[in-house]
Amino acid sequence: PKEAPVRADPAAMVLHPYHPDLPGIRQSYARYTDSIAKLDKRIGENIDWLKKTGRYEDTIIIYCSDHGGVLPRSKRFLYNSGTHCPLIVRIPEKFKHLWPAEKPGSTVDRLVSFVDMPKTWLSLAGAEIPSTYQGTIFLGEHTEPEPKHHFAYRGRADECPDMARAIRDKSHTYIKNYYPYIPNGQKLNYLWHIQATQVWEQHFLEGKTTPIQSQFFLPRPAHQFFDDVADYDNIQNLIDRPEHQETITSLQQALRQQQLEFYDSGLLPEDMRNRRAAEHQITLYELVRNPRLYPLEAYLDAADLALSRAPANLPTFLENLSDPDEGLRWWAINGLKNLGPHAKSAHQEILQAAEHDSAQEVRLLAAWILHDFGETAVFENVIADIQKVGIQSVSHYETTVKQVAR
Numbered sequence: 001p002k003e004a005p006v007r008a009d010p011a012a013m014v015l016h017p018y019h020p021d022l023p024g025i026r027q028s029y030a031r032y033t034d035s036i037a038k039l040d041k042r043i044g045e046n047i048d049w050l051k052k053t054g055r056y057e058d059t060i061i062i063y064c065s066d067h068g069g070v071l072p073r074s075k076r077f078l079y080n081s082g083t084h085c086p087l088i089v090r091i092p093e094k095f096k097h098l099w100p101a102e103k104p105g106s107t108v109d110r111l112v113s114f115v116d117m118p119k120t121w122l123s124l125a126g127a128e129i130p131s132t133y134q135g136t137i138f139l140g141e142h143t144e145p146e147p148k149h150h151f152a153y154r155g156r157a158d159e160c161p162d163m164a165r166a167i168r169d170k171s172h173t174y175i176k177n178y179y180p181y182i183p184n185g186q187k188l189n190y191l192w193h194i195q196a197t198q199v200w201e202q203h204f205l206e207g208k209t210t211p212i213q214s215q216f217f218l219p220r221p222a223h224q225f226f227d228d229v230a231d232y233d234n235i236q237n238l239i240d241r242p243e244h245q246e247t248i249t250s251l252q253q254a255l256r257q258q259q260l261e262f263y264d265s266g267l268l269p270e271d272m273r274n275r276r277a278a279e280h281q282i283t284l285y286e287l288v289r290n291p292r293l294y295p296l297e298a299y300l301d302a303a304d305l306a307l308s309r310a311p312a313n314l315p316t317f318l319e320n321l322s323d324p325d326e327g328l329r330w331w332a333i334n335g336l337k338n339l340g341p342h343a344k345s346a347h348q349e350i351l352q353a354a355e356h357d358s359a360q361e362v363r364l365l366a367a368w369i370l371h372d373f374g375e376t377a378v379f380e381n382v383i384a385d386i387q388k389v390g391i392q393s394v395s396h397y398e399t400t401v402k403q404v405a406r
Contacts, residue, residue, distance in 0.1 A: 008033040024199030063088040072197040076157045078166040079234040098140045160186040163266045167255040174251040175224040185216040222307040263288040267299035269361045306335035311342040326359035333365045
């Protein structure tokens with residue numbers, strides 16, 4: 001169906017610096033602004049209804065969104081544009097004892113995560129809170145101490161495989177991109193429906209984007225660290241700045257502890273993880289809590305080694321490439337992929353993995369490395385062979401490889 005004309009003025013839109021100033025970008029901003037105006041109108045109608053029914057001064061009103069909007073680089077991404085969501089709470093005068101600040105209209109400077117909300121809403125209602133609920137109560141008589149950190153993750157988005165983890169404190173964000181060779185701007189069908197993404201990509205392909213605007217379509221750093229106060233848009237990666245190393249180390253340690261405490265299931269590719277659970281006739285929940293079947297600490301260490309990009313680790317990668325555990329082989333081939341040209345001396349071992357490894361995920365990434373080396377025919381042959389097996393992500397990997405190589 002034909003889209004309705006926008007009501008907001010595209011020329012009045014204030015763009016993020018990572019978006020180029022193009023008519024199509026401004027059009028998408030304006031359309032999104034129209035959507036927010038429609039939402040505000042509907043909330044106003046609900047407030048009017050509460051007033052007409054005499055329940056306005058008896059009702060706590062909570063206004064929040066899900067994780068980010070629909071502009072490219074917002075929804076599903078770990079930057080502020082995708083994780084900082086509106087949260088407005090109106091508590092009537094008669095419940096003044098529940099106020100988190102002295103007067104209405106105040107901003108409460110506290111880290112709040114979605115995981116905190118079920119406990120908080122039940123607490124406000126005086127209901128029993130199940131012992132299994134995570135998070136902390138952030139409003140009312142039973143408010144709990146503020147957590148030091150907010151945690152976030154990125155996994156597969158529809159047909160796009162990915163794995164990234166984030167942790168932030170009150171003023172900094174650290175992001176760990178476990179697959180840095182995959183750009184943020186993978187060709188995700190859902191994301192490419194919006195005009196802004198289409199014109200942004202075309203501008204990039206024409207070589208007209210600035211370095212900041214180009215980042216979305218390029219491979220990512222393995223580690224990113226942002227000053228959220230000075231750089232709310234998260235465009236200046238400060239990961240190598242000496243003055244931040246103590247904070248970075250602290251956040252990295254807290255992130256690892258979180259991954260261990262809650263059994264981060266993302267250290268194996270999705271299909272590999274599902275195969276292992278099916279083989280042992282257990283749920284994924286049970287799998288990741290069994291250290292024999294899912295040695296999480298070993299996988300975390302192997303992933304860290306893979307992300308180090310240190311040529312001195314090449315012998316370790318080659319040793320792990322023949323390990324019986326396909327999870328360790330997965331991180332070994334990731335290590336070789338991240339080494340880039342420094343992995344060329346391992347050509348024979350990479351070719352062997354591409355053609356014969358029993359894990360199709362290892363074969364895919366080995367074939368990608370060979371594509372990097374210019375061996376496109378070998379890559380195409382491996383892809384065609386894997387397609388016969390029926391792994392879900394093979395077609396998308398093929399698209400991403402060609403997207404990065406263009």
